Amino acid sequence: xxxxxxxxxxxxxxxxxxxxxxxxxxxxxxxxxxxxxxxxxxxxxxxxxxxxxxxxxxxxxxxxxxxxxxxxxxxxxxxxxxxxxxxxxxxxxxxxxxxxxxxxxxxxxxxxxxxxxxxxxxxxxxxxxxxxxxxxxxxxxxxxxxxxxxxxxxxxxxxxxxxxxxxxxxxxxxxxxxxxxxxxxxxxxxxxxxxxxxxxxxxxxxxxxxxxxxxxxxxxxxxxxxxxxxxxxxxxxxxxxxxxxxxxxxxxxxxxxxxxxxxxxxxxxxxxxxxxxxxxxxxxxxxxxxxxxxxxxxxxxxxxxxxxxxxxxxxxxxxxxxxxxxxxxxxxxxxxxxxxxxxxxxxxxxxxxxxxxxxxxx
Amino acid sequence: xxxxxxxxxxxxxxxxxxxxxxxxxxxxxxxxxxxxxxxxxxxxxxxxxxxxxxxxxxxxxxxxxxxxxxxxxxxxxxxxxxxxxxxxxxxxxxxxxxxxxxxxxxxxxxxxxxxxxxxxxxxxxxxxxxxxxxxxxxxxxxxxxxxxxxxxxxxxxxxxxxxxxxxxxxxxxxxxxxxxxxxxxxxxxxxxxxxxxxxxxxxxxxxxxxxxxxxxxxxxxxxxxxxxxxxxxxxxxxxxxxxxxxxxxxxxxxxxxxxxxxxxxxxxxxxxxxxxxxxxxxxxxxxxxxxxxxxxxxxxxxxxxxxxxxxxxxxxxxxxxxxxxxxxxxxxxxxxxxxxxxxxxxxxxxxxxxxxxxxxxx
Numbered sequence: 001x002x003x004x005x006x007x008x009x010x011x012x013x014x015x016x017x018x019x020x021x022x023x024x025x026x027x028x029x030x031x032x033x034x035x036x037x038x039x040x041x042x043x044x045x046x047x048x049x050x051x052x053x054x055x056x057x058x059x060x061x062x063x064x065x066x067x068x069x070x071x072x073x074x075x076x077x078x079x080x081x082x083x084x085x086x087x088x089x090x091x092x093x094x095x096x097x098x099x100x101x102x103x104x105x106x107x108x109x110x111x112x113x114x115x116x117x118x119x120x121x122x123x124x125x126x127x128x129x130x131x132x133x134x135x136x137x138x139x140x141x142x143x144x145x146x147x148x149x150x151x152x153x154x155x156x157x158x159x160x161x162x163x164x165x166x167x168x169x170x171x172x173x174x175x176x177x178x179x180x181x182x183x184x185x186x187x188x189x190x191x192x193x194x195x196x197x198x199x200x201x202x203x204x205x206x207x208x209x210x211x212x213x214x215x216x217x218x219x220x221x222x223x224x225x226x227x228x229x230x231x232x233x234x235x236x237x238x239x240x241x242x243x244x245x246x247x248x249x250x251x252x253x254x255x256x257x258x259x260x261x262x263x264x265x266x267x268x269x270x271x272x273x274x275x276x277x278x279x280x281x282x283x284x285x286x287x288x289x290x291x292x293x294x295x296x297x298x299x300x301x302x303x304x305x306x307x308x309x310x311x312x313x314x315x316x317x318x319x320x321x322x323x324x325x326x327x328x329x330x331x332x333x334x335x336x337x338x339x340x341x342x343x344x345x346x347x348x349x350x351x352x353x354x355x356x357x358x359x360x361x362x
Numbered sequence: 363x364x365x366x367x368x369x370x371x372x373x374x375x376x377x378x379x380x381x382x383x384x385x386x387x388x389x390x391x392x393x394x395x396x397x398x399x400x401x402x403x404x405x406x407x408x409x410x411x412x413x414x415x416x417x418x419x420x421x422x423x424x425x426x427x428x429x430x431x432x433x434x435x436x437x438x439x440x441x442x443x444x445x446x447x448x449x450x451x452x453x454x455x456x457x458x459x460x461x462x463x464x465x466x467x468x469x470x471x472x473x474x475x476x477x478x479x480x481x482x483x484x485x486x487x488x489x490x491x492x493x494x495x496x497x498x499x500x501x502x503x504x505x506x507x508x509x510x511x512x513x514x515x516x517x518x519x520x521x522x523x524x525x526x527x528x529x530x531x532x533x534x535x536x537x538x539x540x541x542x543x544x545x546x547x548x549x550x551x552x553x554x555x556x557x558x559x560x561x562x563x564x565x566x567x568x569x570x571x572x573x574x575x576x577x578x579x580x581x582x583x584x585x586x587x588x589x590x591x592x593x594x595x596x597x598x599x600x601x602x603x604x605x606x607x608x609x610x611x612x613x614x615x616x617x618x619x620x621x622x623x624x625x626x627x628x629x630x631x632x633x634x635x636x637x638x639x640x641x642x643x644x645x646x647x648x649x650x651x652x653x654x655x656x657x658x659x660x661x662x663x664x665x666x667x668x669x670x671x672x673x674x675x676x677x678x679x680x681x682x683x684x685x686x687x688x689x690x691x692x693x694x695x696x697x698x699x700x701x702x703x704x705x706x707x708x709x710x711x712x713x714x715x716x717x718x719x720x721x722x723x724x
Contacts, residue, residue, distance in 0.1 A: 003548070187364065187365045209634075210632055211631065212632050213632065219616045223585065223617065223621070226548070241634055242635060242644055243644055248634070258547070258582055269578070270574050271571070272572070272603055273604060276424045282605055312499055312504070315502045334502075
């Protein structure tokens with residue numbers, strides 16, 4: 001059973017040694033937040049993002065200082081590097097010369113046709129992909145639309161703008177293009193991507209812009225991506241969070257996993273606690289999360305605060321605890337393994353998980 | 363424009379002075395986590411939940427001690443009270459006698475037919491609604507299904523189980539029923555509710571069980587509810603979080619707002635920051651959130667870390683700041699209002715928001 005519709009068919013676009021498109025996995029990306037001219041800081045940030053599961057990484061290139069740092073960054077990292085550039089042909093040319101794998105730039109905003117041609121030729125010669133990125137906010141400002149303007153008009157304008165940039169690239173026989181239309185509302189994001197998906201066969205990069213801090217961003221983005229991905233739309237995604245980029249990446253993976261688009265990993269879930277709980281379930285859950293944070297093998301671990309309903313509810317877990325006052329039970333699926341004093345519960349759970357994982361990997 | 367399909371038609375079920383069903387707003391509920399026998403603690407928790415936007419509240423009733431506290435709790439609160447009871451007819455009868463507005467109990471689990479009849483008659487006489495609640499974990503355990511059992515079979519079993527309880531109530535001419543089928547995966551939650559929605563016209567209570575701690579719970583739940591609510595399925599919902607119930611309620615409201623199912627409220631959003639930002643955007647965003655946390659009037663506030671792209675991106679906000687090094691600009695929509703030193707930015711933004719709200723409310 002699946003809640004997924006068939007994946008929308010797209011062409012394949014190569015970004016370094018990664019391939020984007022419907023023949024390939026949906027990729028999770030992020031963007032660094034430090035100054036790209038600071039190679040050390042950028043490198044450190046990328047290493048952290050990669051450890052969290054980031055599969056391609058974008059860096060901002062506002063001036064030549066940052067553009068010239070790209071080669072050194074590229075040499076030191078293993079995931080594909082994307083240069084984020086606005087308007088400037090010289091910056092795009094420098095980024096391509098420095099060896100980046102993709103350039104995010106809208107050709108229609110570069111200005112002179114000969115400069116556009118130079119950038120596109122350089123990208124083609126170097127095998128560098130391009131991303132066209134349209135943001136609803138910029139469109140609204142440029143077209144002088146008020147905040148009250150109909151969302152339907154804005155969707156049309158965003159999609160038309162994206163396709164306008166695509167046509168420029170196609171007129172130069174450039175097809176290694178990924179497209180994004182980003183907005184900060186769920187409905188605009190969903191409608192614009194649906195329309196874009198129907199209008200072309202380029203891979204789509206999903207994004208909700210200015211989602212805000214961690215929790216509201218997670219809610220908004222999870223909603224938009226659940227709707228689009230379940231319809232088969234989306235080939236790479238970024239979760240924008242005003243905060244740690246590693247959280248962006250983790251949420252991206254969670255969204256894909258919940259839709260069966262990524263293999264599951266180690267997962268702790270817990271009952272929400274209620275008046276039946278005789279223990280500090282929030283504390284125990286945090287202790288379990290802390291004690292297992294190094295584990296990655298796919299294993300479902302449940303923490304239940306009720307020795308009456310816990311076992312039944314935990315039957316869907318691989319290993320679980322049902323915590324009571326002063327003691328708890330350790331389960332595998334619905335089979336009780338042992339009774340443990342409360343103080344030893346987390347350690348005993350960890351041991352049981354390790355032995356379960358060892359058996360699975362045999 | 364709307365990403366919503368028409369709401370699934372349901373009958374109306376009254377829970378105290380609240381009405382559930384397709385003719386009414388989708389209601390956000392939660393459940394207390396303290397011992398229901400502790401009236402003071404339960405009352406305090408409910409007051410907090412209500413302030414966060416909780417519209418009906420459930421309390422656990424594991425024994426007669428808790429059941430006898432229900433009347434006093436009911437008298438002191440203003441939102442409808444739901445008693446969560448497993449198996450026990452005497453507890454259900456006591457809860458109804460104490461004046462609760464809804465009882466969550468599965469009649470098929472009570473056992474003796476005469477006891478079922480007593481409970482249903484008491485509920486009918488008192489105008490008390492009932493919720494049938496099926497959890498995939500319990501079904502799996504009861505039927506002896508392994509963790510690997512096909513999800514399709516499990517969906518069928520959950521839906522059949524729920525409808526079995528419904529039939530018992532209908533055989534006693536009781537129709538004030540709300541149904542939930544909860545699971546801890548997005549796909550099972552979505553498929554089971556789709557199937558249930560097609561099979562009956564009772565209001566549905568959406569829930570993802572054991573969603574875990576705040577962030578993973580927000581991701582999983584937002585995904586499942588986005589899919590179901592956009593299809594018109596769901597009449598009341600709870601977000602289960604191992605943590606503060608007020609967070610459950612806030613997430614519930616956010617989900618409804620993002621789908622246009624609730625009026626928007628005050629909302630701060632922010633760009634995710636990047637290598638172009640010259641300021642500590644996470645810090646500024648937190649300061650803005652803190653400085654505006656008392657505001658509820660619907661106003662979109664944007665915090666942008668870039669004086670180049672900020673203004674365009676913020677054009678969709680009512681009031682915004684674009685922060686640069688040492689200073690920032692305050693905007694209304696895409697109109698620049700003033701330049702402010704960095705130290706005064708948050709206070710100036712607050713003042714501008716207040717004056718914007720004052721103008722709107724005029």
